[in-house]
Amino acid sequence: MTGRDEAYWAKPVRTLTVRTVPADAVNANVAGRRVAGAAQGFGQLWHKRFRVRLDGARVSPQEVIRVWKDRFGDFWPKGARVFLPAAGIAPGEIGLINAGVPGAPTFATGILVIYADDVSFSFISPEGHPFTGPITFSAFDDDGTTVAEVEEFTRASDPLWELLMILPFVGGKIQNGQWVGTLGNLAAHWGAAADVETRIVCLDRGRQWSQAKNVWHNAGIHSAIHAIGAPLRRVARRVD
């Protein structure tokens, strides 16, 4: 039997391949890596749902998703950039994420688009990303009002990321501030109030110590190493 959803899903890949890299993007911690699901992470497993009602906006769920896909990075809070492929958010496409603070190495990671239709799309991240597990962006009608939603089932990928996530103030900001900010910006785009409803439930308080080895893929560590090696790579390119 063939699913009616087949056109919306990416095909499985053993490892990720980055075809094109924008000139100003740092391409690290994506190519050659496998994707990581919630079962492959280390930390506690969280179900997080962020919603914003676009009250007063005459916009359909389809239009919200169309604009969200086209301008995905524009709605992110300041401090991080996402480089989408030319094909945009489409099944099987890979986006690069660069984030950081001035003076520190650029933190580089990415996402694989695993699903995309006209009312939703989903990402999964490569090994080394702070979180493992799928994240879904969707819009739907609720009694005549369009609601935009971000939903994730994620664990911190390794002990270092888990340690960061449980730090008071810092962890919550990193984990949840991204999507609260994104949905707030999305609401502002359509002139709606940025009242983001947050529902966070811990599904599994246990930590998967068998996955502690994921620290070898930690994208933060590898980003720092990548930055240290940048001058050497420049010299090598000149010699070539």
Next chain:
Amino acid sequence: MATAGERLKVRSADGAAIIDLPSEVDATTETVLRDAYVGAAAATRTIAFNFGGVEYINSTGIAVIVGILARARADGHVVRAFGLSDHYREIFQITRLSDFMAIFPSESSALGPR
């Protein structure tokens, strides 16, 4: 059109609970599937999901399944799946759901030694 609740069934066989998933798994399935899981989990330790009648799963549907599986795993239940087409096996690979539960070709094999 039938609702998800009308199409989803829970039955028991060989000491396990079998949840026959509806043809469409999406956000509208969430409540009925969660209720089905809670009922099944209260009755038995082994739960098998039958994907044989599934024709459509979207991204919110996969999120619903991930949530149920994560909860089942945290609760210490044995979770199995059977009846997946090649397409849905691929979806389980790309989402890495196949690492969450064992996949079997048929109901009888899913209810085998555990």
